Amino acid sequence: MSKNSYNIYISGVGGQGIIKTSVIIGEAAMNEGLNVCMSEIHGMSQREGSVSTELRIGDFNSSIIPNNSADALLSFEPIETLRGIKKANKDTKIVFNTHPIHPSSGNSLEMNYPPVELIISNLKENFNYVYPIEGNDLANKVGNILSLNMVLLGAIVADDNFPLSKESIVSSMKNNLNSKFHELNLKAIELGFDAVKL
Amino acid sequence: MNLKQLVTGKKGDKQFLLGNEAAVRGAIEAGVSIAATYPGTPSSEIGDVLSYLAKDAGIYFEFSTNEKVAMEVAATAAASGLRSFTFMKHVGMNVASDSFMSTAYTGVRGGMVVLIADDPSAFSSQNEQDSRHYARLANLPILEPSNCQELKDMMVYGFDLSEQFGLPVIIRTTTRVSHMRGIVELGSIKEQNRKGHFDKDPSSFVPVPAFSLSMHERLCDKIKEINKISEKYRLNYISSSKDNFKIGAISSSSAFNYIYDIVNQDNLDINILKLGFSYPFPESKVYEFLKDLDTVFIVEEVDPIIEKEVLAVIGKYNLAITVFGKLDETFPLVHEFNPDIIKKGLNKILKYTEINEKNSYSQNFNDLIESIPNRSPVLCPGCPHRGMFYGVKRAMAKLKLKEDDVIFASDIGCYTLGLNPPYKAADYLLSMGSSIGDGCGFSKATDQKVVSFIGDSTFFHSGISPLVNAVHNKHNFVVTVLDNRITAMTGGQPNPGMSFDGMGNPAPEISIEKIVKATGCNFVKTINPMDLNETIEIYKEAFEHDGVAVIISKHPCVLIKGLEKKSTVEFNENNCKKCYVCLNRLSCPAISYKNNKVTIDKDACNGCNLCVKTCKFGAITEGNKEA
Structure with a gap:
């Protein structure tokens, strides 16, 4: 296994830009000359379902990350962090957006979304590197909630073990997103980066 | 990446592609002239990308009304000397299979590839069928890629092979291959003749009994020849081979990725034979691999097909080898595999490591994980189906019909989500278009009322002939055609009810109402499901109608691009x-x-x-x- 291997599990809800974010990382890895493969599950994503991708940088054939083996979990939504938690071990970097998206259920009266503070405290109790990010606030600060995925992308790039340079992530972003939004997305990446790094 | 680069990319370029995009690049490199499909996940993106690129790539592409028609479009194009490509999800292959079986007899002149995308773990399907059985059923060659590069390469190879032997070639993917992304190095694009000509030869293309027997003989002869090629194909290879290893593994498709990684990571003394060209079965290659082993693991999704072939080889050559696979339940008989499942299976036999499946989280944290709500797919805000379901339920209440008095025969589409509370409007479901045929049976077998739900695209796909059956045989139930002006569930493809086709060209809109009226059905009403009072009233009438009552619930899907955004409540x-x-x-x-x-x-x-x-x-x- 090469030293540059890095497994990242990305999760959230349909419409949050999860697949685009993953593709940006994947293309950046390819451009840096690393091997990379990725798996995406998005069968019902348009209908408010859970979406997840598994991105593996390094000499892997399998695009599925074995349990307890992710170097990082990047989650766009608090309970989606928990849904993917079996991929993590004690030293996995857990970076997640604290803004909840309440699932709609058949009988909305019975819906039971756990308090976000409880999720944060439990994660901190069980894992060594937990980074809750006020992703929606940061995206709104940039000026567009649609830049949420770039905020979170910046946040994961800030992980010391992240194997790709910020520059190659930025150039991959530019190659994948409309040039009208490049400046805005750059700001979002920086804000996310600083939220973890500072 | 801009998808246009799938056409403009040069030999040697590297692209980070979805499996389905790699399949499109393969089709372009192979010089495909005609491609046809009916959308279905996990193969949908192939059609979406082709729909977007067909003009640039010089390909004729269509969304056919169903997979069988797509198969026929591809078969005749190939009979006319062109390279043709049809692709579908696994259950779509069941629809196409009648014509597909005959293509094995008639053969082709231009190359023809049939891509079937299986869905182990049924992420977006009604079953986990293993479509590799179709290779054996039809007696046609099958290729099984494990990753995006192989998928692209096998597309090109499949067309060459198909043309060389004049037979269609199957490529079987799984969700994890179709929806995998990986680095693909591009090859050169082959220029092909874009206009075919059909040279008549009824003895080759009309399988009446007088001809079909000799066609079958010809097929068997060809498969014998192709078997010599599968024995030597470069993607049937032995990886990490050591002479002194006594344990082997044979694998294919996505399952190969898991066993390969585990053997490498855990430094296991296991030789692996990967089968990329798995039928006709490369028996000699497998024998050579097996003969010095004492143990072999067969790692394949979903059915134990390779396993039974291997057992036959072992029996034939009288080898003393123990086989661990699905039949002895070393690996599960159901659901997709992943690295953890394979490792657990290997470890059951080899006992080389401790696998601790219990986590070390605090009790509070385990309780918290248990408590998180599901995020089940739901009808979107503004979905017209919601008004229709509401209307049916209110009409039932007004007529004092209880839940048990009405059977809801559902179909394949977003409205299957009516299964969930509060609508609870899906009691029975078989396949695309089945809701109307199901209505026929239920209405004769019981005194319960029946309401069938079928979408516009599904109605065109396979709802028309059961409707003819219902009217002709004087059945008595309510049919709802949910006409939301798009094929919504698979991501918004056009269908024959639309004014444009799969390449974005203007096309005649086919009227569902006129089709229904042409059957002679005397209760045909088109409603706007957002008008709740009207919806309730029309359903009340339909419930009380004697005979087949057809309600066309017509309102556009909210996901259609370019619709005017309405002000919120x-x-x-x-x-x-x-x-x-x-x-x-x-x-x-x-x-x-x-x-x-x-x-x-x-x-x-x-x-x-x-x-x-x-x-x-x-x-x-x-x-x-x-x-």
């Missing part, structure tokens, strides 16, 4: 009497219950105003149109 909390009709009967994702009160999420609301119509107390009102 206003919630006036002071008027809310907490009856929760809006929450409990509509179940709209934009309406939820937070902090002991009804909350409407304005970001989610699409302004359909159904909730306005259901609120008797004026707590929800239409939004300001000027805003």
